[in-house]
Amino acid sequence: xxxxxxxxxxxxxxxxxxxxxxxxxxxxxxxxxxxxxxxxxxxxxxxxxxxxxxxxxxxxxxxxxxxxxxxxxxxxxxxxxxxxxxxxxxxxxxxxxxxxxxxxxxxxxxxxxxxxxxxxxxxxxxxxxxxxxxxxxxxxxxxxxxxxxxxxxxxxxxxxxxxxxxxxxxxxxxxxxxxxxxxxxxxxxxxxxxxxxxxxxxxxxxxxxxxxxxxxxxxxxxxxxxxxxxxxxxxxxxxxxxxxxxxxxxxxxxxxxxxxxxxxxxxxxxxxxxxxxxxxxxxx
Ligand code: F3S
Numbered sequence: 001x002x003x004x005x006x007x008x009x010x011x012x013x014x015x016x017x018x019x020x021x022x023x024x025x026x027x028x029x030x031x032x033x034x035x036x037x038x039x040x041x042x043x044x045x046x047x048x049x050x051x052x053x054x055x056x057x058x059x060x061x062x063x064x065x066x067x068x069x070x071x072x073x074x075x076x077x078x079x080x081x082x083x084x085x086x087x088x089x090x091x092x093x094x095x096x097x098x099x100x101x102x103x104x105x106x107x108x109x110x111x112x113x114x115x116x117x118x119x120x121x122x123x124x125x126x127x128x129x130x131x132x133x134x135x136x137x138x139x140x141x142x143x144x145x146x147x148x149x150x151x152x153x154x155x156x157x158x159x160x161x162x163x164x165x166x167x168x169x170x171x172x173x174x175x176x177x178x179x180x181x182x183x184x185x186x187x188x189x190x191x192x193x194x195x196x197x198x199x200x201x202x203x204x205x206x207x208x209x210x211x212x213x214x215x216x217x218x219x220x221x222x223x224x225x226x227x228x229x230x231x232x233x234x235x236x237x238x239x240x241x242x243x244x245x246x247x248x249x250x251x252x253x254x255x256x257x258x259x260x261x262x263x264x265x266x267x268x269x270x271x272x273x274x275x276x277x278x279x280x281x282x283x284x
Contacts, residue, residue, distance in 0.1 A: 002255045003276050004208060007200040009269055012193040012221075012262035014094030015039050018071040019048070021092045026051045031065025035078070036123060038070045038092075039263040040219035042240065059085065066090055072123040073097045075130035096162045097124055100189035104131040107157040112185060115139060115148070117172045118161025122220050125161050141168060145175035156181040162191040163221035163262075165198055165228055193262060194221050198228050201259040205229040208257035210249055211236040214272055215261025222261030229259065241268050242275035250279060 066088040073093040114132040118125040129136045215222030230236040
């Protein structure tokens with residue numbers, strides 16, 4: 001059985017930057033908090049927690065110290081509340097996410113209703129809604145777009161959560177164009193890394209027998225990779241680490257492809273490869 005890694009695996013630039021920034025703060029200070037998980041990878045968050053990072057759900061109980069904002073960004077309202085309490089902010093928001101936030105704010109300021117293609121429960125999308133100052137509608141797919149009913153003479157804009165798949169974004173944008181609003185502005189805010197990662201995973205899924213997507217189950221870009229690969233290859237499996245593999249997945253498989261979410265560290269991918277090599281020797 002041959003093991004092949006996708007051309008793009010491991011941390012993306014935004015996640016690596018967030019971890020480095022958090023690491024630098026943890027080296028110097030105490031009382032360091034993150035609002036929710038800094039990144040969507042349990043094992044990495046556990047390592048950061050061991051160095052002193054406290055993950056909290058809200059700022060209610062924080063009285064002093066430093067809050068690290070995750071690469072997904074933060075709503076302007078929450079950021080203002082943190083500043084009011086005189087708590088230091090270390091903002092690791094990914095530049096691609098900042099770009100989407102700037103565009104959401106600009107479009108709502110110009111009077112457009114803002115349609116965000118994404119997952120309404122994701123922290124990035126929650127912040128984007130706030131940047132659009134209440135003019136945002138979040139939809140997942142083209143079916144939901146078909147149910148929208150823009151008023152005659154309406155001015156509509158479409159942006160995307162940074163980790164969405166380009167295919168889905170195009171489908172939604174096309175469905176909205178078909179609604180014939182007076183004016184439609186479409187901004188491609190999908191992150192370049194997410195797009196390249198999906199393309200590389202797609203190429204690999206087309207040429208292997210089994211595909212493994214390694215990453216956190218709560219990670220949006222990991223789930224997107226899984227969906228993209230599964231459309232091509234039903235024998236695609238999402239695992240958080242090497243312990244999630246099942247021997248029956250690899251029956252008669254000659255080639256196994258591996259891709260990973262943007263918040264999956266190299267050491268987890270290496271453990272998956274090592275476990276697969278054991279399988280070749282009949283020990284999985
Ligand atoms: Fe940023 Fe894209 Fe990573 S939005 S956090 S570089 S997946």
